[in-house]
Amino acid sequence: MVSAVACPPYIPSMTDLFDIGAARASDAAEARPAPLADRLRPATLDQVIGQAHLLGPEGALTVMLQGQLPSLILWGPPGVGKTTIARLLADRAGLHFVQISAIFTGVADLRKVFDTARHRRANGQGTLLFVDEIHRFNKAQQDGFLPHMEDGTITLVGATTENPSFELNAALMSRAQVLTLERLSLRDMELMTQRAEKDLGAKLPLDGDAREAMQEMADGDGRALLNLIEQVAAWGAMKPVDRDTLARRLQRRAAQYDKSGDSHFNLISALHKSVRGSDPDAALYWLARMLKGGEDPRYLARRVTRMAIEDIGLADPQAQAVCLQAWGTFERLGSPEGELAIANAVVYLALAPKSNAAYAAYKAAMKQAGSTGSEPPPKHILNAPTKMMKEQGYGSGYAYDHDQADGFSGQTYFPDGMKRPVYYVPVDRGFERELGKRLDWFVAQRAKRGGGG
Structure with missing residues (x-):
């Protein structure tokens, strides 16, 4: 008989343990389904x-691919x-x-x-x-x-x-x-939600209001929406969840805009137009609606500052400073006290004189700048740091305005041969009334001195 020889117990080495762990991790990864965003990635x-303006039948990308x-x-x-x-x-x-x-x-x-x-x-x-x-x-x-x-x-x-x-x-x-590319609309979000439900093989356990709130939470971000959908689907709820429960479970504030379906951009448009229409009460109402709905006060501070630039402009140059001060005050105080500073700015803007003259002038100048190519400035207003440039006429004939008795030379500063345009036409309101008087004087003096261009 052959006697049995006792074998020592197997003790895995560190390398063996690493290989075993790696194999188990690999098996687990293969068993784990891919994230919803990967599974729903379009193949064509x-x-x-979304992006129909680019990918539709007459969209820019569709045409390019031809x-x-x-x-x-x-x-x-x-x-x-x-x-x-x-x-x-x-x-x-x-x-x-x-x-x-x-x-x-x-x-x-x-x-x-x-x-x-x-x-x-x-x-x-x-x-x-x-x-x-x-x-x-x-x-x-x-x-x-x-x-x-x-x-x-x-x-x-x-x-x-x-x-x-x-x-x-x-x-x-x-x-x-x-x-x-445009942020996804609520219609796009609903289409994406339906596509996700088809992949999951079940409807999400949300009532209609909560479903819309989830889509609003994603704020036009399709990837964020699919992540929210995965969280909701993992609950395995047996009955539909309402808006408040959704907000608590996701630890995110559900937008509380009214149930008529008013969107984020509809409300900011209402706020902007109320300010432009000099109605402080309506402006405060829409501001409050957005704040109640969970809007970021910093976004509102930025948009209010934009209103000062676009709709008040130089009719009240102080308006922009009021908005920037309100924005800075919010950053220092935080919520809820800081929001009152933004409300103060909204009231100030609503009651300020209105003018978009500078805004319109800027757009007109941008349009013409895009159509005139690379026309150089006239040589008399170019610096001449080298001898060659002086010989070519750079700086020749330039009149230094401060040397004039009234501080105005009346020279032209547009490219040679370009007909002088008029962009800025001030309104007869607020501080811009004074700017209009100044502008009229400069126009008259320029005509007298032959610089009308």
Whole structure:
């Protein structure tokens, strides 16, 4: 007989334990369903919810895809489909999709992306480079994209939540088309909710009011809505939940705008028009409705300041300062006392004299600036720091206004050959009445001195 030999007990090593743990984690990950947002990600452009102005039959992107896709800047709030649209554009255009984030990508990373795209292009494959948060790149980094866009190495699609006019270089903007994406409407949110319910195989346990409140909470952000839907679906409630219960369970304040379906933008429009119409009581009512509905007071402070600029303007230059002081007061006091400062500003604006003359003048000047190309200033108002520039007439004939007896030379400052436009026409109200008198004097003096241009 062969005697049995006792084997020592198996003691796993640290490597074994690591492998076992990794295997179990992998199994668990495979068993766990993908997030709802991933499961509902559109597979084609016609499945994208919202953005009909871009993706509809006559939409800008639809038309672009009939030819060669240009470089684009997608500007819009979070959760409206910028990343998804970029990925689907690559599919439709037959381009290899590469995604980077400006937050985590450095110069060395960009160089690798461009080198790989160049090799890909040599093999007959184009690259759509999607850059999330592109406004986070500095000027030098933004300039780094230009040669690769120009030689066709990449088709750039940048995404930003910030105004490209302020955040992106003029050179980059001139080589890309800016497309504005809109926040999702409540109708879009309802369509997304129905699509999620189909995937979940069950209706959400919410009554009609709570369902609308959940969609309002998402504030036009589709990704935020799907996260809320996942939370609600996980409750497994046996009967419909109402608005108040929803707010408590999600630990978020449900919007309390009235049940007629007034939206966030309808109420801010009502507030703005009440101020413009010089009705302080109506303005206070709409302000209170928005605050009661959970609106961020900082948003209201910003919008009230905008009203001062657009609708009061120079008829009462103090109005803007009142709004900024109210905004700063709120930041120092917080809620609820700070909201009273915003209310004070609203009353002040409603009773202030109104003028949009400067606003209209600015828009008219912007329109003409866009149509006159790169007309240079007249040479007599250009500095001449070098001898060559002096020889070319820079600064020649400039009249220094402070040397004139009345402090006014009457010279023209528009480009040579450009007919002098009139943008600013002050109203006969408030402080702007005084500005009108000054303007009339300057016009008369300019005509006398031959600078009418």
